[in-house]
Amino acid sequence: MALPVQEQVKYWGISSAVFLVALWFLGDVILPFAMGAAIAYFLDPVADRLETMGFSRAAATTVITLVALLLFVIMILAVVPTLVSQATNLIQIAPDLARDLQAFLNQRFPQLFVPDSAAHQALLAIGEQVQTRGGALLQTALTSAASLLNVVMLVVIVPVVAFYLLLDWDNMIAKINGLLPLDHAPIIRELAGQVDQTLASFVRGMGTVCLILGTYYAIALMLVGLQFGLVVGFVAGLITFIPYVGALVGGALAIGLGLFQFWGDWVSLGLVAGIFGLGQVIEGNVLTPKLVGHSVGLHPVWLIFALSVFGTLFGFVGMLIAVPVAAAIGVLVRYGADQYKLSRLYTGIAGKAAKDSDD
Incomplete structure (x- = not known):
């Protein structure tokens, strides 16, 4: 005899609560x-x-591991030092960029710097925050996210x-299937x-899109001569999975840096803007339709909401599980x-009468 619905809801509710509590206390682990x-x-x-x-499963796993290890070593030797160097330099010159921006705005828009005006006070506050906390931000990030223990883990x-x-993997899926x-x-x-299909389309597809676009942005911006092109490409590619955010953040960062570096060189600035414009055309018309598909089932607003909620509650671990949880909730909804559309609550008397007339 099957358990009553109330009992099932109780057990599943307790299981969900235990999972969330464990995630809260053991996030870093x-x-x-x-x-x-x-x-x-x-x-x-x-x-x-x-x-x-x-190939056998063991041989296939070994081949994949060796290829991944080779790619990881190449990245460590060729990409990561440049990425860290550019990120460090970008944070170090942030105060200079803030002062240059203030001087530019003072020259072009002097009305913003009328003493005691709200705009003037806001700009001063922003400049002070950038100058006093730029180095502290880098130091905090390195201390919290790249400590020796975390790196080893x-x-x-x-x-x-x-x-x-x-x-x-296949054995685990079979075991879980047998426990249903x-x-x-x-x-x-x-x-x-359905959840697996959604995740396969989104995680694997968008992961590939992020990698392709991040590589494209980084190489193209470095070829144009943008000083921090690798950092901008890395950031834009990393957050491309959030609809429109990757292009907006990456484009704003690239154009903002380009204004300081290429001011007066409108050709270079146009190339920087064109790189992101072309990237959006390629993503929207080639990469996303081919690698992700149109029927993923994850609405952009729902995805952003899930990332925000789980990221705020559970940190980086929450962001990792936000996508699969959002996909599962979407499928369940x-x-x-x-x-609901098949139930008497929805159909009512009118629906029953229409069904009887069709029969």
Whole structure:
């Protein structure tokens, strides 16, 4: 005999509450494992493809790990030092940029600097914050996000976790499938398949889009001669998965830096703006339709809301799980809406009469 609905809601509610509490208290500890699971999920189709080519699961996982390790070493040797150097220099010259901006605005828009005006006070406050906290921001970021312990955990634990999860991914899915409650197993499998399809389209597709666009922006801006082109490309590519935000933030940052570096050289400024314009055309007409698809099921507003809520509550770990949780909730809401339209609450007497007349 199946459990009553009230009992099922109670058990699932308690399970969800325990999960959220554990996430709240163990966020920093869970981070390497969440990242490893995300990497394993991202690479599982590659392992499946290698298996169809005749590789064993262990051999496929080993090949993927060696290729990933090679790419990681190349990035460490070729990209990361330049990225860190540019980011450090950008934060160090932030006070100079603030002073130059203030001088430019004073020359072009003197009405903004009328003593005791609201605009003047706001600009002074911004300049003081940039000058006094620019270096402190870098130091805080390095202390909190790149301490020796965190670096060791991320560099050592994440690849190990990803390797073993990727090796046993199909077995884990089979085990979980065997533990599903028998009364609800078919519906759970159907909903899980929809969630997986949504995640596959978004996470794997948008991950590839972010990588392609970030590489394109970085290389193109560096070829134009923008001093911090690698940082701008990295930032723009990293947040491309948030609709429109990547292009807006990256474009504003690139054009803002270009104004200081290329003032009067309108050709270079036009090239910087054209790079982001072309990137948006390529993303909207080629990359996203081919790699992500149009029917992902994650509305931009819902995605931004989920990232904001989970990021605020649970930090970086919350942002990692925001997308799969948002996808799962979206699938459940659509399923609930479909069930509601089939219920007597929706159809009522008029719907019953229409159905009887059709019969």
